[in-house]
Amino acid sequence: MVRYKCQVTYDGAAFHGYQVQPKKRTVQSELEQALTRLHKGETVKVTASGRTDAGVHAKGQVIHFDSEINMPVSKWQVALNAILPGDIAINSVEIVEEHFHARFDAVGKEYRYFVDNRKIRDPFQRNYSYHYPYILGIEQIREACAHFIGEYDFTSFCSAKTEVIDRVRTIYELDVSLEEEQLIFRFRGNGFLYNMVRIIVGTLLQVGNGDISAESIPEIIAKRDRTFAGKTAPPQGLYLWEVFYG
């Protein structure tokens, strides 16, 4: 039995998220179906670094699976890409030691969030960025970003449905770039809670339009109460960009 690690890209627009759900088209079920087909009907389970929600994209999701098929990694990539639907692609396949775990061994993640700040919506961007045509103070947003960097209890910035008890996470980097009226938020951290990136982005956009002051961010974090943070930005702007391992 050999364990394989794959980097996977997917366009989340037509999926009900990453995780298997009965009768829904999900990324995990497409991956498992493709692998099961390659294993002549024998069920193969796939483990990812974490889930992504419906409409959320991945440039660099990481998964692992075990197989007894003896095939070079380049062949695995070609074989899987030949079976998988057009909105999923395997970027790389490598053999890892048998205890490697895509979720437990991840030491950090990068997410990016794309905002289209142009006045007229772009039909080509509707599933790939959040169209937010309001005037934004980029300096206020940058000032607010700095307040998120560090180790905090992010209870105020995760969904009220979050089940995990320990909500302490560290954000290493959070910056925003502005190019041709497109904002790109880049997050790097040791882990992210449910909806955390989307709630931080929603809050930062409200800082940008003056609804929330940049200086109030430390206070909102300290409240540990979701109701004090801003809106949850929609899924289509969010990309799981990269997963880091030790």
Add this chain to the structure above:
Amino acid sequence: MVRYKCQVTYDGAAFHGYQVQPKKRTVQSELEQALTRLHKGETVKVTASGRTDAGVHAKGQVIHFDSEINMPVSKWQVALNAILPGDIAINSVEIVEEHFHARFDAVGKEYRYFVDNRKIRDPFQRNYSYHYPYILGIEQIREACAHFIGEYDFTSFCSAKTEVIDRVRTIYELDVSLEEEQLIFRFRGNGFLYNMVRIIVGTLLQVGNGDISAESIPEIIAKRDRTFAGKTAPPQGLYLWEVFYG
């Protein structure tokens, strides 16, 4: 009655082409439905510079329509964009003289065709460019492009289904750029026959991979027979980029 000219952008992925067809979702029917709604149920007809096929996109399609509603052009744009679905947007609205005609007054068009030449398919590009992962000789393609510039009978480079009798058209410009393994073909001409851009691109790609020699292009044009040209490139790489008026 006032005549309005609009520039329209659409993502062709989810449409059965531009033109109205019974029970199919088309760009024209969405535009006419939106206008009819603004006119409280009174039917409004829209005339475009030309059709686009299923899966083909437009950055700058041009349409005209007539209305008795007295509204400033900026309001027309906002009102239409509020009703139209996310994959169509009105970029501009202007009042034109009553004899302006989106199709008959067009003096030229620009089309672009996008080819993704990377080895691994990009899930985000599947509906927006043609994935062609084979080695291409860009100099041979450039040499072949030059042979298409000028006034010719393009019978060899239009669908056998073409109904128009006069197949003489002038291509003013045809060039190709290569950036990060993406090829962009740019066509400017006084008019294009049915499937003409897609057949020329398909042929140019076969020149690039050595199937067809660049020097044979004048001969293929001279044959006036579709069977001598290359394959028809698929619709998803094609964009009606701009329509020119006198």
